[in-house]
Amino acid sequence: MATSIRNAMLIALAAVPVVQSVAQIPVKISNSATPVLRAETECAGDVTCACQILRETLTDMNATVYPSDGATYEDFEDENYSAACRLPAACIVSPRTAEEVSTAIKILSQTGTKFAVRSGGHNYIPGFASVDEDGVLISLSGLNTTVLSADRKTAKVGPGNRWQAVYEALVPEGLVVVGGRVGPVGVGGLTLGGGLSYFATQRGLGLDNVKSYEVVLADSSIVTVSADNEYSDLYKGLRGGAANFGIVTNYELYTYPVGNFYVDARAYSSNQTDDFLRAVAEYQKEGQLDPLSSVSGIMLSLFNTKFPTTSPVMQMTCIQLIESGPTILLLYNEPVEEPKAFGAFYNLGSYTPILPAFNGTLLDVLALTGSRFSTGNIRTYGETFSHKADADLMVELYDIFVEETANLPSDASEVWVPNPIAASVATVGKQNGGNLLGMEEVPQQWYEWYITWTDPTEDQTIWDISQRITQRCVDAAKAKNLSLPYLFMNTAGKKQNVLNSYGAENVAFIKATAAKYDPTQVFQKLQNDGFLIRNL
16 A cells, blocks of 8 residues: 555544544534545445554554564454454454544545454354454454442443453452453443343343443444433443444443352262253242242363462362263352352252362352363364253253264263253343343243364264254254243354344344444444344
8 A cells, every 4th residue: 555545544543533432422523524534435334444554543552463473463362262263364353442443434434344352252153253364353352441430339440451450450348240250241232232241130230330421423423321421322332232233342340249159069970961951940830939049050071170279269270070960059149158148059969069168258159160261273163042941951952062062072071051041031121221132031941052172074063963952952843832032142052143142123123223223234234243233
């Protein structure tokens, strides 16, 4: 690209003002008013051109990196949880402020360059938080501050944070926000996708606990969005509409007091699996009525946990338990012993303690669940579906999963995770201003099963098996009239129609809101992939 063209673009970009928390919807920048578009013909669709401008405009060290930057680039690329999602973007840009995100969107939209946006990179669908060599990856990892408000009622949390860092900032203050159950998960993707936490029965989903959003819109303006300002429609849209409107650069989350938990991690034998699943269903009838209780169930898994040496739980570095049977983590949001809420699991009889039950902080719980993701060449994929709570159906669905995964490739393994969801999760969402998820107020199960493997040539085989599992399970639930339409975005698969699962009225609202705030369809035409309205 000629130097004069590049300089013209840089001057034009600098001349376009950024709007911060304005009183009205920002006026769109006129095409005829910005001289940068005179260079559009020569730069349009040229990802090399876009990367050059990004590097020259965002001058912080490592703000824009290329594959030729070697280890520095690889460090950014490897942030994606699944190796299948580590796509070779033409360059990776890492803004440090909302203003730099705004600048990046100006450059990418004006040059017509494909892009993807990544918070923590936990999504395991290739192309959703990653892009190939014909596009630019915007990594939000540099937006990683956590700032507690003066009145301690909210915390402003950057989307590049991992939940581990957020809790490390807040738990010592005796506070918590409604966020992820595993420390390495990123703030942005989890919150936009719904956000299942250890406090869901009591507080609802993560997206139900956002007071305001800071958002970079398609025209590059920066706005603060809340339920009680002129962007109330966009606020509602972000409570389910995900990445269809803009890039969220900060979340103002409500804080809540938190103390110690009762923690009990158990493993049961494989011959107890059916009884274990029935215990989960029984817990939903009785125990889950206690909003302080929470369980996480994992089937056929490798339980691998590391404790920091400063942990008050016990002085040990590693516990490993390989068990061809279910494991479960029982949590109670008060330091009591053997809460009645977990009676269904106590009645199962014999079990192997993964470690002795204890009272500890949320940080101790995170140490138990793992402080980092798998690295190396592990590839991961899974899907989701939901149904009304029913013990017989849970047993039938697990049998389907076992049958379909019996002939996985030799390097593959599988995990089956039934998440028991209380009716109160939907109720609290409505009480907190409503969201667009269309959930029914009934006890239900959301699944987040997944398969891991290492050989890239097996990708299509794994995807085919996964989609067959989902279809068979959905058909089985429909046959018993127990199927629910809602699909949990955080664990959905690449061909699952998440937005349509919210219902026609909510889909219409998402489309109308996107048309209002992104009339030129920057986030539909240039965003690489995702749960986007262009796919409906």
